[in-house]
Amino acid sequence: MTIWCSGASTCALSIRVGDGFCMPFCVPDALLALRVRVRGLGDVKGTICNDCLVISFCGPCAVCQMQRELYAMGL
Template structure:
């Protein structure tokens, strides 16, 4: 679902960043999601795995 709705992927990214206390900015997240949403989704999955979630 998040890959079909870019705003949902952005909101999910903000949530993952908050959970993991990950450095970065909302602007950076927006750019990554707009240019390569599948890459952003893969990165979030790896971060969640690293957190043990």
């Protein structure tokens, strides 16, 4: 789903973390904000620099990773 319709996947991710459906369209660098939020929810170690690099080089991979993390957390 992420490869063919990344917008829908990002919106679904936003809803799962408690943000609105429109958050990815209204917030600049929404993927970065979502990644930081997911790391905070799951107490996942990492840095903002690593988050920026992952999102810059492979955004769809980052979305898939966040979806898996939320699934593992039970969210």
